[in-house]
Amino acid sequence: RQGWREYESKCYFFSTDTKSWPEANAHCMEQNSHLMSIQDIHERLWVRTQIGKEIFWIGLNDLIVEGIWEWSDGKFWMSGQPDNWNNTEDCGQVVGYNFGHWNDENCARQNALDKTICRFIYFKSITKEINQTENES
Ligand SMILES: [Ca+2]
Ligand SMILES: [Ca+2]
Numbered sequence: 220r221q222g223w224r225e226y227e228s229k230c231y232f233f234s235t236d237t238k239s240w241p242e243a244n245a246h247c248m249e250q251n252s253h254l255m256s257i258q259d260i261h262e263r264l265w266v267r268t269q270i271g272k273e274i275f276w277i278g279l280n281d282l283i284v285e286g287i288w289e290w291s292d293g294k295f296w297m298s299g300q301p302d303n304w305n306n307t308e309d310c311g312q313v314v315g316y317n318f319g320h321w322n323d324e325n326c327a328r329q330n331a332l333d334k335t336i337c338r339f340i341y342f343k344s345i346t347k348e349i350n351q352t353e354n355e356s
Contacts, residue, residue, distance in 0.1 A: 267319030279311020
């Protein structure tokens, strides 16, 4: 898959374009992937090495129940976040200029900063396909 990066048997797509969170979510699903979740410290630190100073939407959100976030152990939020600023922020981002810490942001925001990380978990047969595609191109 072109533009995807591999780490520990998973593939990640880092968008160069910008989208709102719902658009980013739909875009990942169209690619048979999901907005990435950050499952452990390896993944969290790896992502940090990949994003530079940029900001990316990830799977974090409290859209269903305000204040109930996936991975809400509070360890990796930016200082003062999540703050649900103006009562409008229900979607999560990983913020490169803040050590890869997380921020809640307005899901509809789509400015020049808001990129997307999709994650695709693949199996051996698909790996072959990827290699073949790479050899062909
Ligand atoms: Ca919120
Ligand atoms: Ca916030």
